[in-house]
Amino acid sequence: MSEFPFPPGLVLFLGAFLLPQVQGKARTALVLGLPLLALVLIWSLPAGSTITLQFLQYALEPVSATAVGRLFATVFALAAFAGGLYGLWRAEPDGQGGYQLREGNVLELGAAYAYAGSAIGVTFAGDLITLFIFWELMALSSTLVLWSNSNDNPKAYGASMRYLLVHLAGGVILMGGIVWQVYASGSTAFVNMSELDSGAHWLIMAGFLINAGAPPLSAWVADAYPEASPSGMVFLSAFTTKTAVYVLLVGFAGAQVLIYIGLYMVFYGIFYALMENDMRRILAYSIVNQVGFMVTAIGIGSALALNGAAAHAFAHIIYKALMLMSAGSVLALTGQRKCTELGGLFRYMPLTAVFGIIGSLAIAAFPFTSGFVTKSLETSAAAYAGLVPAWFLLLTASAGAILYIGFKFPWFVFFNRDSGLHPPEAPRHMLWAMGFCAFLSIGIGVFPEPLYALLPHQPVDYQAYTIDHLVTQFQLLLFAAAAFFLLLPQMQVTPTISLDFDWFYRKLLKYLAREFSLKTMDARRLLEHRTLQRTEKMAERLYHRYGPQSVFARTWPSGVMVLWVAVLLAGSLVLYYLR
Structure with missing residues (x-):
């Protein structure tokens, strides 16, 4: 206790x-x-x-x-x-x-x-x-x-x-x-x-x-x-x-099936986020992508991987909140959430843009942000465990995350073309909350040791700031940036809707239910008619037998009742003498 x-x-x-x-x-x-x-x-x-x-x-x-x-x-x-x-x-x-x-x-x-x-x-x-x-x-x-x-x-x-x-x-x-x-x-x-x-x-x-x-x-x-x-x-x-x-x-650290489930989530999130036009849906898909990293690490199950999943979850909650606060401020002050209707807001909402960029850098695992010192635990764990395919896929997904969220979100919302929107800066409560999350995201990135000291498996024998790690990450960032701006004409978002699995239970099942109802309408009406007829006939029989005019409900004159009693007594006497 x-x-x-x-x-x-x-x-x-x-x-x-x-x-x-x-x-x-x-x-x-x-x-x-x-x-x-x-x-x-x-x-x-x-x-x-x-x-x-x-x-x-x-x-x-x-x-x-x-x-x-x-x-x-x-x-x-x-x-x-x-x-x-x-x-x-x-x-x-x-x-x-x-x-x-x-x-x-x-x-x-x-x-x-x-x-x-x-x-x-x-x-x-x-x-x-x-x-x-x-x-x-x-x-x-x-x-x-x-x-x-x-x-x-x-x-x-x-x-x-x-x-x-x-x-x-x-x-x-x-x-x-x-x-x-x-x-x-x-x-x-x-x-x-x-x-x-x-x-x-x-x-x-x-x-x-x-x-x-x-x-x-x-x-x-x-x-x-x-x-x-x-x-x-x-x-x-x-x-x-x-x-x-x-x-x-x-409950399931080391369950290898989670590696495959997590990798699916990682690339599922990237695929849909790259196609998405709605900035809030982009961030929602990125949640699935980032949780996929954590699920994969849990499936690996080593002490380093589990520490990585826990640390990444801690950092992700903070920098994802920062990005959502930035996007939410844009939505609250412009009423728009689609990238095709936004752009050029940096001049009017500079602090909101800076905070959004800090969140984007953190999710892209830029050095001196919380994403850099936490996500690397997971990729390193895959490499140390000898899971080369998983390590390669996680590294590839990291580059994809840089594309879809590290560059796409801030570019199309705060830069790109001028959308003609001139909103004021976000209210102070929004800015204070964003500043708090930005402070934590950078603070953890610069001083990761306090977070490492809280991780479940101690001691944490890991150094995030090594030459090979920094070089690898800067290479990913530079190549992803080059790819983004070279492919920018092809990556211009369009006012489209992305279909996902929810289409099956939101649209298809509803359509099938409506079609089934229409196709079976005649049969249902015939069944209802016959059921009603049989019910009415059964009710008539029951009424005839048990209703107020039925045999069981009739009243008999006293004389008739006395006659029946006499007949029954006489019959009883005859049977008694014949036995």
Whole structure:
């Protein structure tokens, strides 16, 4: 039992219900203070401390402090703080030193903090039942984050319903695996299951992979996230997929099937991001791409690879939030999100552009950014493990990431042609939040040792800044830059729509259902007619037999009844004498 037995995630989860109840300075203090309080509690829990509860014959551990859990919980709290600060962009001064939020924004922030608290709850869960409870709370609260933008974006409602259906389906699969695992083993402990020697393990892994954006349901990320508000997408990008990375890292480290799944995700994200016209969908596809690196590293399973997956997840949450904040600021101030309708904004939003470029450099693994000192752990792990094909593909994908996000996003949004849009610079809350994330992205890149000290497998015997690594990375950057500008005429985005797997359940299934309904209309009408006829005939027979005029319902005169009694008595006497 720890000295601070209160689960850190509950601070944010319970605090989410207080946000709508307070106003002014108190609400501002809650928005900024709750994540920091959760961060204090996270680091107040000594390593190895647990809280154990008894449920029926099972032992539950709502708190089990581990090194990797603390690492993910820390970055989740930081992301909640940055997202909350950024979420004040729609607030107006209330005249009392605080800020008055719009009703939709209050719902979004409340749901987002419940979402963040649930994600932290997963990182501290020591058993499968607790994990599942927080897992489903994440699904519900994140749906509310997306749904809360329905007034400003009518597409958000449909996207939130599809998002919910995908995650409820994943939850059902996960629940089936957990029930099977508990029944087979008699234990609820959340342990490594990378041997995959039972159907329960496969079901649990499938439930985790759905949240990670793995095939065949990778499309839900780009379908749902871009329809959220500018601040809502910041929250959505931080928790669901990275919580999935955490549980895969703990539960399935070394499962080689994850190498192939991760590599698919890596190139899937690049392919669609290169074709995409919508800047927010570009960033959504890049989430799948980057999570693919982490899943591949988890499949490799060495200490260096697992450290790389954890470090990359930490850095990715921050620099992806930075890029989404930059893109969200553009959307909020211009109302446009397609690259064909943007361009030339650097002159009008210079700080927003600089912060977006810093995020792009980080995702491109530019030296002295967080991406450089974290992603290299994964590629090096593949090389040290002798997985040459995987190493080559990861290196190729790194170059692709430089193309599709390192250059494409900032070029077409902030440079390129003048779109004729002249927006003002982003509001100060947006700039403060972007500055916070930019500071962390550069700080980790320049001083990686504090992050390395938090990684689960110690000591971390790795040096990011070596001559060969720097030369290799600068070669990738230079060749990618040359390729981008040489192929720029061919890479000009066009106002097109990219079809993904979600087309099958959004369009094809709907079309097939409509066609089936039309083709079978006559047969259904005939069946309904015959069923109605038979029902009516049966009702008539029942009425005739049991209705008020039926044989059983008739009333008989007293004399007739006495006659029948006499006949029955006479018959009884005859039978008695004949026996």
